[in-house]
Amino acid sequence: MTPAPEVAPASGPEISGPDEVLSVRNLDVTVGGRKLVEDVGFTIRAGERVGLIGESGSGKSLTALSVMGLLPEELRATGSVRLAGVGHDLVGADEARMSRVRGKEIAMVFQEPMTALNPTMRVGRQIAEVLLIHRTRPDRASARDAAVELLAQVGLPDPAAAAHAYPHQFSGGQRQRVVLAIALANDPALLVCDEPTTALDVTVQARVLDLIVRGVQDRRSAMLFITHDLAVVATACERVMVMYGGRVVESGPVREVFTRPRHRYTQGLIGASDLTVVDDHGRLVTIGGSVPPAGRFPAGCVFRNRCAQATEECATRPEWVATGPDSGYACFHPVSGTGASGTGTPTTQEAGRG
Amino acid sequence: MAEQPTTAPPASGPRSGPVDAITVRDVTRDYRRPRTSLRHPSPPVHALRGVSFAIPQGQRFGIVGESGCGKSTLLRILAGLDHPTSGSVAIDGRDITGLRERQLKFVRERLQLVFQDPMSSLDPRMRVGDIVAEPLVAQGHPNRKERVAELLEAVGLRADAADRYPHQFSGGQRQRISIARALAPRPKVIVADEPVSALDVSVRAQVLNLIADLVDELSLTLVFVSHDLSVVRHVCDRVAVMHAGQIVETGSTEQVYEAPQHPYTRRLIAAVPTLGKALSGVSAADLNRE
Numbered sequence: 288m289t290p291a292p293e294v295a296p297a298s299g300p301e302i303s304g305p306d307e308v309l310s311v312r313n314l315d316v317t318v319g320g321r322k323l324v325e326d327v328g329f330t331i332r333a334g335e336r337v338g339l340i341g342e343s344g345s346g347k348s349l350t351a352l353s354v355m356g357l358l359p360e361e362l363r364a365t366g367s368v369r370l371a372g373v374g375h376d377l378v379g380a381d382e383a384r385m386s387r388v389r390g391k392e393i394a395m396v397f398q399e400p401m402t403a404l405n406p407t408m409r410v411g412r413q414i415a416e417v418l419l420i421h422r423t424r425p426d427r428a429s430a431r432d433a434a435v436e437l438l439a440q441v442g443l444p445d446p447a448a449a450a451h452a453y454p455h456q457f458s459g460g461q462r463q464r465v466v467l468a469i470a471l472a473n474d475p476a477l478l479v480c481d482e483p484t485t486a487l488d489v490t491v492q493a494r495v496l497d498l499i500v501r502g503v504q505d506r507r508s509a510m511l512f513i514t515h516d517l518a519v520v521a522t523a524c525e526r527v528m529v530m531y532g533g534r535v536v537e538s539g540p541v542r543e544v545f546t547r548p549r550h551r552y553t554q555g556l557i558g559a560s561d562l563t564v565v566d567d568h569g570r571l572v573t574i575g576g577s578v579p580p581a582g583r584f585p586a587g588c589v590f591r592n593r594c595a596q597a598t599e600e601c602a603t604r605p606e607w608v609a610t611g612p613d614s615g616y617a618c619f620h621p622v623s624g625t626g627a628s629g630t631g632t633p634t635t636q637e638a639g640r641g
Numbered sequence: 642m643a644e645q646p647t648t649a650p651p652a653s654g655p656r657s658g659p660v661d662a663i664t665v666r667d668v669t670r671d672y673r674r675p676r677t678s679l680r681h682p683s684p685p686v687h688a689l690r691g692v693s694f695a696i697p698q699g700q701r702f703g704i705v706g707e708s709g710c711g712k713s714t715l716l717r718i719l720a721g722l723d724h725p726t727s728g729s730v731a732i733d734g735r736d737i738t739g740l741r742e743r744q745l746k747f748v749r750e751r752l753q754l755v756f757q758d759p760m761s762s763l764d765p766r767m768r769v770g771d772i773v774a775e776p777l778v779a780q781g782h783p784n785r786k787e788r789v790a791e792l793l794e795a796v797g798l799r800a801d802a803a804d805r806y807p808h809q810f811s812g813g814q815r816q817r818i819s820i821a822r823a824l825a826p827r828p829k830v831i832v833a834d835e836p837v838s839a840l841d842v843s844v845r846a847q848v849l850n851l852i853a854d855l856v857d858e859l860s861l862t863l864v865f866v867s868h869d870l871s872v873v874r875h876v877c878d879r880v881a882v883m884h885a886g887q888i889v890e891t892g893s894t895e896q897v898y899e900a901p902q903h904p905y906t907r908r909l910i911a912a913v914p915t916l917g918k919a920l921s922g923v924s925a926a927d928l929n930r931e
Contacts, residue, residue: 342841343812459708488707488868493912493928500925515842521919522928545916559846561916562875569853571846571875577811578841593843 306332307371308476308509309354314366314378316349316358316533321582323362324349324533330613331477336503336510338520338541340556341530344581347513350530351481353378354511355393356385371476391421394470396499398482400462404454410465411435411450417472437468441498460491464498471502478503481513496523517560521545526613529553532579532589539614549608549616552590588619596620660734662830662862663696663719668728670714688714689725690886696879698829701856701863703877703894705870705909711886712866716834719864720754721745732830750780753823757835759815763807769793769818770803776825792821796851813844817851824855831856832864837872849876870913874898882906 309331316324324346331337341347353364356377368377373388380388389395397403405413414434415427424430431450438446441464454462463483470478480499484492500523503510512524520527521541528538529550537550548554558564558572565571576593579585588605591597600619609615669690674683689711696702706712717723718730721737729738732748753776756762763772773792774785782788790800796817807815816836823831833852837845853876856863867873873880874894881891882903890903901907912928 342843489870490707490908490912493914493925496914496925497929516914517842518914518916518919521916522914522923522925542920545920556843557916560842562846562849562871563917565875570850573846573850574843577813577844580811 308333310369312367316362316364318362323581327535331509333509334507336524338524338527339513340520342578344578345530346533347530348481351479351513390417391473393477394475395479396466396470396483398485400466403466406454410452414469414472417469421473423473437472441468460487463495474506475508477509479511532584537616549621550618551594551596554622661695662698664731665694666729668692668725671726687886692888698862699860701877703873703880704866705873706883710883712883721748750826751828752830753828755819755823755833755836758839759819765807769805773821773825792824796821812840813848816848830862834866
């Protein structure tokens, strides 16, 4: 059932492999009886860069927030999230415990750098703060020096002067680099990025992506990278998980998933995002209908109301079919393993209706 | 039509053939910044610096550029919502520069806008039918109801959508509503400002197909502004690349993408991540290299 193939869910929720940094098992997020995330499970090992793609309402951001213990109050997470080097489960851990983990073992970069930074505090002090709170630097002076060094690492010109500036004095891309400097300050075991480049211009996005990838490579940190942009994931990650309707519907190595998708949703998503392929009438491939609001996806296969291949069988939930240690899919009518675009491309043009 | 280079065109070029849908001549727009000193005024911001181009009837014209390049200022000027500091803009050969709001009525009929965020551009307290009918009310159109039904059908919405409110629709459907409203006064030119940037990938293709269909069926001229080069490449025949208030390169879309001339265009195209590039081994460091 669980899309986490290698470990039977019944076995203890401990970190099992020596290299495993993050292990998520049977994660559910619910609000008032509605499931927004259902039975999500995956593992990330040291130095691995894993993408999580999905559209709005797919549950990708809620998955990330659960990992970091930052879910809004009214949402409830159940299941297990274990992090190497942390003796307790992150699901249900209280704020006192989580605040010791956050910023140290797990760090994050969000979409909006302006809201992630304190507008009234000089940038250097904000970086030094994470070092002092987690006592990874003995005193203010050394934390200050480390902050300048981190600003240099993220490529800000004149890092000493930058440390003295306030967030509003930077451009969006520079602010995101400051956020990245804070996130990398304590050499986290896991870096979680939630749409870190979505608000940025293309040339700035290229810069920030490069810095993120280099930052985690230098530290051999694991990375969970959340985005709706397939091309960004393919550029920055080695492995990818595709979420839709609160579930992981397919996962595997980037090349595998993007060249030979098995799940019909993945296939449709790749088709719809490729603007270079058109049919005889110059039309783009589309997926019919629209993404239902969170928690309102159909029972059984969450994609079945938009899927051209759907049959009665799809009203029951498809089992996870493992195709490798970290890859698999959950679909009754998968794309045949041989070609990327089989016979059943998703419907062309179906006007959007609720 | 003659390809307008970066620099200003000759002050008057008598043209042959049909009149261009939009002609922009040497437009500049300066903004004053608030004073920071008692003695000297702040230096002005040059949002547009000598922008010139012409869009023939029926063309799909793309404008790409990053934030702050002046594309939004340019759009506002094209739509008659702002005035250039110098230079002129003509819609269907009629100069709109310096006209008062009342005199701009023909622009409101000929040229309509579709904005990026359908949530903030649709009044949440109005029913969809009234939203789509609003331009018709402004024009004193008879048979508004029929026209609204016709428009909703044209954008692929059910007729009963007219009685509902914008929040009851998904992002893609809301953008269809914006498009229906834009089409209501039977414009000849549609100016779309990042119309698919806020949409999910699986819905984006639907809306792009819809825009393409409508432009074809109604023989519209399309001005399509986007930061997303791949979207512009798909939609447009010709493209202008803007940088720091100037058009640094214009040409047919194919030509600009296949053989970019200006260093900025080259950098921009190189920085775009694509699935194809990524799968052939282009890393984040490579995108950042140019």
